[in-house]
Amino acid sequence: MRSYGEYCSLAKALDVIGDRWTLLIVRELTIQGPCRYTDLRKGLPGIATNLLADRLRELEHTGIVRREDAPPPIATTLFSLTPRGEELRPAVEELTRWGLPLMSEQRPDDAVQSHWLIAAIDLMLTDRTPERPPVTIELRTGDHPIAVETADGAVRARLGPAGDPDLTLTGEARAVLGTLLGMIDLAGARAEGLSYDGDPKILDRVRPLG
Amino acid sequence: MRSYGEYCSLAKALDVIGDRWTLLIVRELTIQGPCRYTDLRKGLPGIATNLLADRLRELEHTGIVRREDAPPPIATTLFSLTPRGEELRPAVEELTRWGLPLMSEQRPDDAVQSHWLIAAIDLMLTDRTPERPPVTIELRTGDHPIAVETADGAVRARLGPAGDPDLTLTGEARAVLGTLLGMIDLAGARAEGLSYDGDPKILDRVRPLG
DNA sequence: CAGCATCCGCTTTGATACTG
DNA sequence: CAGTATCAAAGCGGATGCTG
Numbered sequence: 001m002r003s004y005g006e007y008c009s010l011a012k013a014l015d016v017i018g019d020r021w022t023l024l025i026v027r028e029l030t031i032q033g034p035c036r037y038t039d040l041r042k043g044l045p046g047i048a049t050n051l052l053a054d055r056l057r058e059l060e061h062t063g064i065v066r067r068e069d070a071p072p073p074i075a076t077t078l079f080s081l082t083p084r085g086e087e088l089r090p091a092v093e094e095l096t097r098w099g100l101p102l103m104s105e106q107r108p109d110d111a112v113q114s115h116w117l118i119a120a121i122d123l124m125l126t127d128r129t130p131e132r133p134p135v136t137i138e139l140r141t142g143d144h145p146i147a148v149e150t151a152d153g154a155v156r157a158r159l160g161p162a163g164d165p166d167l168t169l170t171g172e173a174r175a176v177l178g179t180l181l182g183m184i185d186l187a188g189a190r191a192e193g194l195s196y197d198g199d200p201k202i203l204d205r206v207r208p209l210g
Numbered sequence: 211m212r213s214y215g216e217y218c219s220l221a222k223a224l225d226v227i228g229d230r231w232t233l234l235i236v237r238e239l240t241i242q243g244p245c246r247y248t249d250l251r252k253g254l255p256g257i258a259t260n261l262l263a264d265r266l267r268e269l270e271h272t273g274i275v276r277r278e279d280a281p282p283p284i285a286t287t288l289f290s291l292t293p294r295g296e297e298l299r300p301a302v303e304e305l306t307r308w309g310l311p312l313m314s315e316q317r318p319d320d321a322v323q324s325h326w327l328i329a330a331i332d333l334m335l336t337d338r339t340p341e342r343p344p345v346t347i348e349l350r351t352g353d354h355p356i357a358v359e360t361a362d363g364a365v366r367a368r369l370g371p372a373g374d375p376d377l378t379l380t381g382e383a384r385a386v387l388g389t390l391l392g393m394i395d396l397a398g399a400r401a402e403g404l405s406y407d408g409d410p411k412i413l414d415r416v417r418p419l420g
Numbered sequence: 421c422a423g424c425a426t427c428c429g430c431t432t433t434g435a436t437a438c439t440g
Numbered sequence: 441c442a443g444t445a446t447c448a449a450a451g452c453g454g455a456t457g458c459t460g
Contacts, residue, residue, distance in 0.1 A: 002433090002450085005256055007316050007383050008326035010237050010302060013309030018230070020452075027220050037423055046215055048453050053424055076422070091304035092220060098301050099223030106217055116218035173217050212431085212452085230433070247442050258434050263443060286441065 016062050017088065021047055021055055023095070026064065026081070026088050031115050034068075034080035045111045064088070097123055104183055106174035114142035117177055118157040121148060124181050125155035125206045135202050138165035141176040148180070148206070155206050167198035182207045226272050227298065231257055231265055233305070236274065236291070236298050241325050244278075244290035255321045274298070307333055314393055316384035324352035327387055328367040331358060334391050335365035335416045345412050348375035351386040358390070358416070365416050377408035392417045 001019045004011040017023055021044065028035060028043040035043070040052060056079060059065035064085035070078045081088075096119060103120065106112075117139070127150040138161060139146040147162035148155060169176045171194035178184035179194060186200055211229045214221040227233055231254065238245060238253040245253070250262060266289060269275035274295035280288045291298075306329060313330065316322075327349070340363040348371060349356040357372035358365060379386045381404035388394035389404060396410055 003317075004234065005317070005320055006234075006326065007313070007320040007322045008237075009306045009309035009313055009330045011234060011309075011326075012312035012315075013305045014233060016309075016312065018228075018233075020228070023224060023228075024214065024216075024221060027218075038421085046453085048455095049423085050425065051452070087308055091301065091308050094301035094304045095223045096219045098298055099219040099221075099226075102222035102226065103217070103219055105222075107213075107215070110215055110217040112217045116216065116221075120219045251442095256434085258436090259443070260445080261433065287443095 013091075017064070019055065019058070021051060022059065023088075023092065025052070025055055025059065026085065027092060027116075027119070029065065029079065029081045029085065030089055030092060031119050034078040036076050036078060040079065043113065043115070059085070093123060096120060100124065100181070101183075103177060104174070106172065110173075112142040112173045114139075114144040114146050114159060117142060117173065118146060118159065120177070121146075121155070121157040121180065124208050125157075126208065127153050127155055128205055128207075128209075132205075135167075135205060136162045136165045137180070137202070137206070138162040138168045139176050139180065140168060140170040141173045150206065165198065167200060167202055168196060170195045170197075179203065180206075223301075227274070229265065229268070231261060232269065233298075233302065235262070235265055235269065236295060237302060237326075237329070239275065239289065239291045239295065240299055240302060241329050244288040246286050246288060250289065253323060253325070269295075303333060306330060310334065310391070311393075313387060314384070316382065320383075322352040322383045324349075324354040324356050324369060327352060327383065328356060328369065330387070331356075331365070331367040331390065334418050335367075336418065337363050337365055338415055338417075338419075342415075345377075345415060346372045346375045347390070347412070347416070348372040348378045349386050349390065350378065350380040351383045360416065375408065376412055377410060378406060380405045380407075389413065390416075 001015060003015045017026065024044055025040065028040055032039065032043065041047065041049065044052065056065060060067055063082055066080055066082050068078050070076050100120060130153040134150045137148040139148065144159050145161045146157055147160055148157045149162070169179055172192060175189045175192040175194040179186060179189040180203065211225060213225045227236065234254055235250065238250055242249065242253065251257065251259065254262065266275060270277055273292055276290055276292050278288050280286050310330060337360040344360045347358040349358065354369050355371045356367055357370055358367045359372070379389060382402060385399045385402040385404040389396060389399040390413065
């Protein structure tokens with residue numbers, strides 16, 4: 001990227017991570033941990049392969065990403081964040097938080113990958129009655145099921161099916177996420193094709209305040 | 211900007227504010243408050259005027275910036291942040307914080323404007339002994355002097371000369387800012403041409419922890 | 421197959437000139 | 441003051457080819 005040529009902290013940050021795709025590569029590595037080149041391509045639908053290679057080189061050069069040859073028998077290259085790259089997490093989280101209202105629009109050709117939703121869920125939900133027994137919600141949307149679980153005051157989402165969930169939400173990503181985060185009500189979500197199994201009242205337990 | 215086409219909160223945020231120059235325009239409005247077109251151009255050296263016009267239109271369209279005709283006798287157009295635009299402040303602050311280590315490099319052709327430095331100073335400094343009488347430091351670098359003042363536990367920087375400062379730092383931006391934020395020591399700063407008037411020990415009072 | 425590099429057409433950006 | 445118009449250069453997207 002061409003430098004802004006400003007002696008300004010924000011401008012210098014954008015000199016380094018302001019290029020197209022760059023922060024999304026960082027997102028993949030913060031959510032998924034160390035990734036192969038192919039994993040990154042899968043998590044960044046639409047990126048041109050030469051651009052991914054370029055960006056990875058730049059990120060390596062600026063000390064944000066580290067490339068390591070995984071030990072045998074894996075024998076593949078792994079890309080991961082350096083400590084300096086990890087320090088981008090607060091900024092990525094604030095941008096993610098700011099973008100949440102935009103999730104109320106799901107365009108027909110939007111790709112949906114479950115691990116992107118997990119990042120948003122972890123940022124937004126809290127267990128409002130942690131003294132009560134834990135609950136589990138399963139989301140069936142995107143490319144994989146998501147298990148949302150209360151655990152000592154927090155709410156954690158992870159890939160994979162939940163064992164015996166208290167509630168299962170199935171449908172389009174906007175309907176499922178909108179219902180979980182309280183952006184739309186249950187009636188509206190059902191009108192969009194949401195179906196559920198279990199007691200939807202437990203949604204109140206994890207929904208964000210305000 | 212072309213959409214990433216991902217149903218992901220970060221990607222959708224970047225669809226809106228990921229274009230080149232866009233976040234720097236937001237920075238100008240967060241630091242300076244309502245601005246005229248010409249003020250923005252001054253605070254964004256190097257931007258092409260057609261790009262500034264384009265970006266302002268887009269920002270208006272996405273609900274981040276509001277354009278208002280100032281009442282007579284000013285009779286000029288003012289651009290300011292909407293509440294939704296103000297909500298970008300945490301993200302801008304985190305990016306600014308992340309970029310601070312990059313300020314240890316000042317390139318010869320970097321533009322320096324004092325209000326950019328103010329944003330960094332406000333983020334980093336705290337008054338470590340608020341019970342003692344307030345102190346004032348004047349910085350002479352960039353296009354205007356900066357007054358750094360302790361006030362009820364916080365440290366605030368503002369444009370304009372300080373009245374009777376306890377310490378004055380004069381020199382290149384890197385030397386002045388580096389000294390104030392503790393990125394370089396006094397000897398190193400003097401070797402870079404820093405000069406000062408007053409007792410440099412008061413720097414310890416405001417310097418960041420860690 | 422993983423991890424790129426090359427080529428080409430298109431879009432975005434940059435620099436400058438001009439206008440109500 | 442607050443832009444629009446124009447055109448060249450750089451960046452990006454998509455397809456394809458190469459190498460261990």
